[in-house]
Amino acid sequence: MANKIPRVPVREQDPKVRATNFEEVCYGYNLEEASLEATRCLGCKKPRCVEACPVSVKIPDFIHCIVEGDVAAAARVIAQDSLLPSVCGRVCPQETQCEGACILGVKGEPVAIGKLERFVGDWGREQGVALAEAAPHNGHKVAVVGSGPAGLACAADLAKIGYGVTVFEVLHRAGGVLQYGIPEFRLPKERVVGPEIENVRRLGVKIETDVVVGRTVTVDQLMDEEGFEAVFIGSGAGLPRFMGIPGENLNGVVSANEFLTRTNLMHAYDRQYDTPIYTGGRVVVVGGGNVAMDAVRTAKRLGAEASIVYRRSETELPARREEVHHAKEEGIDFRMLTNPAEILGDERGWVKGIRCVRMELGEPDASGRRSPVEIPGSEFEIPCDVVIMALGTSPNPLIAATTPGLETNRRGCVEATDEGATTREGVFAGGDAVTGAATVILAMGAGRRAAAAIDAYIRSKN
Numbered sequence: 001m002a003n004k005i006p007r008v009p010v011r012e013q014d015p016k017v018r019a020t021n022f023e024e025v026c027y028g029y030n031l032e033e034a035s036l037e038a039t040r041c042l043g044c045k046k047p048r049c050v051e052a053c054p055v056s057v058k059i060p061d062f063i064h065c066i067v068e069g070d071v072a073a074a075a076r077v078i079a080q081d082s083l084l085p086s087v088c089g090r091v092c093p094q095e096t097q098c099e100g101a102c103i104l105g106v107k108g109e110p111v112a113i114g115k116l117e118r119f120v121g122d123w124g125r126e127q128g129v130a131l132a133e134a135a136p137h138n139g140h141k142v143a144v145v146g147s148g149p150a151g152l153a154c155a156a157d158l159a160k161i162g163y164g165v166t167v168f169e170v171l172h173r174a175g176g177v178l179q180y181g182i183p184e185f186r187l188p189k190e191r192v193v194g195p196e197i198e199n200v201r202r203l204g205v206k207i208e209t210d211v212v213v214g215r216t217v218t219v220d221q222l223m224d225e226e227g228f229e230a231v232f233i234g235s236g237a238g239l240p241r242f243m244g245i246p247g248e249n250l251n252g253v254v255s256a257n258e259f260l261t262r263t264n265l266m267h268a269y270d271r272q273y274d275t276p277i278y279t280g281g282r283v284v285v286v287g288g289g290n291v292a293m294d295a296v297r298t299a300k301r302l303g304a305e306a307s308i309v310y311r312r313s314e315t316e317l318p319a320r321r322e323e324v325h326h327a328k329e330e331g332i333d334f335r336m337l338t339n340p341a342e343i344l345g346d347e348r349g350w351v352k353g354i355r356c357v358r359m360e361l362g363e364p365d366a367s368g369r370r371s372p373v374e375i376p377g378s379e380f381e382i383p384c385d386v387v388i389m390a391l392g393t394s395p396n397p398l399i400a401a402t403t404p405g406l407e408t409n410r411r412g413c414v415e416a417t418d419e420g421a422t423t424r425e426g427v428f429a430g431g432d433a434v435t436g437a438a439t440v441i442l443a444m445g446a447g448r449r450a451a452a453a454i455d456a457y458i459r460s461k462n
């Protein structure tokens with residue numbers, strides 16, 4: 001299936017300019033561009049794009065509203081399934097989900113569903129379109145742990161059907177990775193994340209920040225003393241992994257999570273804030289996922305010479321193609337088939353370089369990807385001042401350790417069914433806390449399924 005109208009390109013900030021600022025890379029569509037792109041959708045009777053969306057947004061329906069010139073209606077269609085359209089339109093890996101399944105992609109370019117969703121989300125917010133309403137309170141209370149996409153999606157669905165929902169968040173701002181991890185230049189906090197969280201609050205959801213569940217209050221106390229009939233755990237996977245190589249304790253070695261939290265949540269890039277951040281001028285980021293791309297592009301914007309070190313080849317990079325493309329445009333140095341063996345320090349205990357080994361690709365491993373094999377005698381050094389480890393994360397063990405009967409697997413993830421039921425009655429879980437580090441939309445899908453299961457559970461008890 002082909003379409004005579006080519007996919008409408010999206011305007012972006014000039015790479016040379018944007019590599020020196022934290023303003024958004026992509027400008028998104030305006031009304032004229034969105035209206036033209038929307039006409040490309042065939043309005044399929046059995047839309048493959050919807051099947052491929054983890055929260056089943058009614059994609060052809062909202063695109064049809066754009067074609068009709070009724071963007072407010074488009075915003076309300078999306079809001080039936082997602083209260084984070086401006087977030088998802090910016091960060092979802094559409095190429096492997098809705099757009100990856102779009103029928104137009106078989107012989108040409110798929111509809112730019114993500115950019116259309118972003119346009120509708122932004123337009124709805126700017127025009128103050130009322131999105132969703134909550135049913136009258138049904139007298140039942142549910143607690144949600146964590147205010148990331150999983151927790152917010154669960155809270156929103158429960159509030160819509162009348163539950164009194166309180167979200168407990170350990171940090172001082174709500175949003176999880178949307179707030180502390182994904183950089184401002186991909187996902188603006190004040191303009192996008194904050195207002196979309198407000199839409200959840202508007203449904204009557206209470207968000208209590210600075211509460212460490214497992215310390216300030218336990219899951220047992222929430223259920224036995226505070227009257228919550230069910231608890232949803234959406235506490236994410238914020239515990240960084242390290243390589244276990246010599247030199248990782250040197251000054252100047254940090255996790256990507258810490259580096260990004262300092263810049264995003266604590267505004268280290270903004271001179272009006274006192275948050276310290278050190279780049280030393282030369283930064284090496286170890287890893288090849290979205291987190292690595294965010295860290296290296298942030299380091300570049302802070303004025304450093306910034307490189308990626310990754311042990312496989314470019315084909316295996318797990319980051320989104322778009323992020324790799326943007327990073328290259330901004331002048332990031334990619335050192336592929338390179339594996340760190342030791343971080344080198346000076347006499348004061350600060351990083352001065354990283355000793356690496358060149359790799360080649362061998363046979364495919366269990367993941368289906370060709371595994372990297374060291375080339376003997378190929379060691380070399382890269383001089384640098386900071387090494388950022390972006391090797392993946394796992395769930396923090398605190399909640400499982402303080403909640404009797406809540407089982408975890410060997411990766412530290414909470415054991416839960418697809419509907420979110422855990423091994424502890426009345427306790428549900430979803431998102432990265434269950435799957436390990438994944439995506440925003442998968443976390444939202446898990447939060448929504450758990451909300452339906454919590455509703456069924458509470459109904460069955462009453």
Ligand SMILES: Cc1cc2nc3c(=O)[nH]c(=O)nc-3n(C[C@H](O)[C@H](O)[C@H](O)COP(=O)(O)OP(=O)(O)OC[C@H]3O[C@@H](n4cnc5c(N)ncnc54)[C@H](O)[C@@H]3O)c2cc1C
Pocket residue numbers: 091092093145146147148149150151168169170171174175176177178181182183211212213214234235236237238260290291294396398399430431432433437438439440441443
């Ligand atoms: C730098 C970075 C870039 C990423 N880029 C993308 C991207 O482009 N696209 C994409 O789809 N995905 C991306 N991801 C992944 C995505 O952000 C996550 O998969 C998603 O946020 C998971 O949602 P969640 O709600 O399960 O957890 P989180 O977003 O991690 O939220 C969990 C929340 O729980 C809170 N919490 C933890 N423990 C407690 C406790 N004991 N008490 C109270 N609160 C607690 C945390 O502070 C946090 O706010 C990225 C991740 C990172 C780190």
Ligand code: SF4
Pocket residue numbers: 040041042043044047048049050059060101102103104111113
């Ligand atoms: S699959 Fe593509 S063409 Fe068909 S409804 Fe979805 S977006 Fe439109």
